[in-house]
Amino acid sequence: MAVNPEPGILLYPRIRRTPYYYAHREHGVKLYSVYNRMYHPRLYSDPLDEYWALVNHVTLWDVSVERQVQITGPDAFDFANMLVPRDLTKCKVGQCKYVFITSPEGGILNDPILLRLEENTIWLSLADSDVLLWCKGLAYNSGMNVKITEPDVAPVQIQGPKASAVVRDLFGDSILEIPYYYAAQRELDGMDVVVSRTGFSGEVGYEIYLRNATRDALKLWSTVLEAGRPHQLQVTGPGHIRRIEGGFLSLGNDMDFDTNPFEVGYGFEETWMVDLDQEADFVGKEALQRIKAEGVKRKLVGVEIGGGHVGFFSDSRMPDYFPVFDKNTGEQVGKVTSATWSPQLEKNVGYAMVPVKYEAFGTELVVETQHGRNDAVVVEKPFVDPKKHKPKQLDAAGV
Numbered sequence: 001m002a003v004n005p006e007p008g009i010l011l012y013p014r015i016r017r018t019p020y021y022y023a024h025r026e027h028g029v030k031l032y033s034v035y036n037r038m039y040h041p042r043l044y045s046d047p048l049d050e051y052w053a054l055v056n057h058v059t060l061w062d063v064s065v066e067r068q069v070q071i072t073g074p075d076a077f078d079f080a081n082m083l084v085p086r087d088l089t090k091c092k093v094g095q096c097k098y099v100f101i102t103s104p105e106g107g108i109l110n111d112p113i114l115l116r117l118e119e120n121t122i123w124l125s126l127a128d129s130d131v132l133l134w135c136k137g138l139a140y141n142s143g144m145n146v147k148i149t150e151p152d153v154a155p156v157q158i159q160g161p162k163a164s165a166v167v168r169d170l171f172g173d174s175i176l177e178i179p180y181y182y183a184a185q186r187e188l189d190g191m192d193v194v195v196s197r198t199g200f201s202g203e204v205g206y207e208i209y210l211r212n213a214t215r216d217a218l219k220l221w222s223t224v225l226e227a228g229r230p231h232q233l234q235v236t237g238p239g240h241i242r243r244i245e246g247g248f249l250s251l252g253n254d255m256d257f258d259t260n261p262f263e264v265g266y267g268f269e270e271t272w273m274v275d276l277d278q279e280a281d282f283v284g285k286e287a288l289q290r291i292k293a294e295g296v297k298r299k300l301v302g303v304e305i306g307g308g309h310v311g312f313f314s315d316s317r318m319p320d321y322f323p324v325f326d327k328n329t330g331e332q333v334g335k336v337t338s339a340t341w342s343p344q345l346e347k348n349v350g351y352a353m354v355p356v357k358y359e360a361f362g363t364e365l366v367v368e369t370q371h372g373r374n375d376a377v378v379v380e381k382p383f384v385d386p387k388k389h390k391p392k393q394l395d396a397a398g399v
Contacts, residue, residue: 076146
């Protein structure tokens with residue numbers, strides 16, 4: 001029996017729809033995935049077209065699958081500080097932080113953006129895992145006075161070198177005063193929103209978190225489209241080519257519950273993500289102290305992969321991990337977790353989880369792609385804009 005290389009996805013009520021579902025379908029969605037139990041649009045035109053729209057102009061993504069976990073109450077801040085290995089006493093009201101949520105074993109349960117909206121109001125903008133139930137369970141047994149809810153909030157991302165011009169047209173010049181990884185609460189044509197200077201693209205980016213999303217989602221979507229029209233705004237899926245080029249990790253691909261922060265490159269030198277000296281006794285602290293003292297046995301490294309074009313990660317050409325082999329013995333030693341053809345570098349790049357003895361730059365490996373076994377080499381990541389200057393700027397015109 002012939003294999004169907006691109007089976008469809010069933011549309012039915014059991015899987016949740018985002019508040020923007022009926023808006024983004026009008027743009028010709030070609031491909032969905034399921035993320036946090038919701039349909040998530042991943043592709044509208046083709047990966048290269050969407051990539052160049054992101055790199056050269058500005059794009060709009062429905063990312064409301066990033067469900068918000070809202071933590072409120074007198075002990076909300078202390079509860080949040082217990083969840084993550086990052087020291088939140090250094091997080092001001094109005095600031096955002098990229099954080100890990102760790103298990104008692106030190107594994108990565110999620111890697112959300114944390115928004116501290118008020119002294120004791122915290123949002124966790126989630127990657128794909130059920131942190132709402134995790135937080136409710138911890139709260140139930142913590143003895144802390146907190147309330148854990150999922151608010152009616154739905155974010156969109158506006159990403160690309162013209163993103164600043166779009167949000168300026170929406171909110172006025174004052175919006176450009178928001179520093180990188182900060183957020184501000186705003187009103188837009190009667191809609192209540194939070195605007196953050198964040199994104200998952202490696203380009204200039206903003207996220208608009210819409211409150212009362214069930215009521216106002218279609219209105220916000222059309223408002224952003226209209227503001228973006230003069231700037232060549234294009235509706236796209238998340239830019240996985242650019243996120244791989246830019247060194248962004250994807251939960252479920254590059255890390256998971258059995259992966260700890262040290263293995264993916266956070267914690268040994270970058271102690272801001274895993275602060276073992278802080279006063280807070282966060283979940284997983286004891287395990288991470290032990291892991292750091294003992295050292296890790298494997299690391300996530302950057303690789304350049306020879307051979308044919310491996311695809312763009314959002315086109316179904318990597319349905320499984322690519323095996324990694326020792327070049328001398330032929331023994332399988334690891335796996336490529338994410339890979340893409342890089343249009344800017346004109347080569348295949350990706351991340352591989354391998355034993356630590358293979359982590360040095362220049363180490364030669366073999367990777368088996370859909371084109372057979374190919375030579376590969378360990379290289380520094382991020383592959384493009386390694387110091388991440390681009391997202392910290394505004395736009396090419398200096399807006």
